[in-house]
Every structure is written in C-alpha cells, then in structure tokens.
Amino acid sequence: MPLSHHHIRTTVDTYLARHPHEREQLSVLLEALDRPGEDIVSRSTFTGHVTCGAIVVDQLGRVLHVLHLASGKVLVPGG
DSSP: OOOOHHHHHHHHHHHHHHOGGGTTTTHHHHHHHHSTTOOTTOTTOTTOOOOOBOOOBOTTOOBOOEEOTTTOOEEOSBO
C-alpha cells in the first residue's frame, strides 16, 4: 500500500497530539507537508522523502538487516 500525503499528515498529527513537545524536532517534516505540490513520498524529492520500515525479529532475538545498495548502509527492511 503506497503512502499518501493524507495518511502521513494524519499519522504525524496523531503523534503530535500525544507528544506535543516534539513539534520542533519534526518541523522540517511539517514544513514539507505544508508545501503545495510537494510529493514527500517520491524518491525524486531529493531534500528527503518519507518511507516505511519494519523491524523483523526471529525467535532467537536476531534482527533482520539488509544492505542498501545505493547507500552502502546496513538497514532494516523498508521502502
């Protein structure tokens, strides 16, 4: 399911309702959400874009990581 601008805004607003003291830390994201025509889920938005990730843990407590080919970093799965 692709992320939508509305879903991201709703999620951030819900989060800030519970944690209003974190508004300043999320200011860059909030500004991007307020810019008309900004597609913050597109990889072509080079100032940054929103993705989703998952933490996958097996019964032994091991965490799945993947090598991100573009960045060379080892990260949790996402997209």
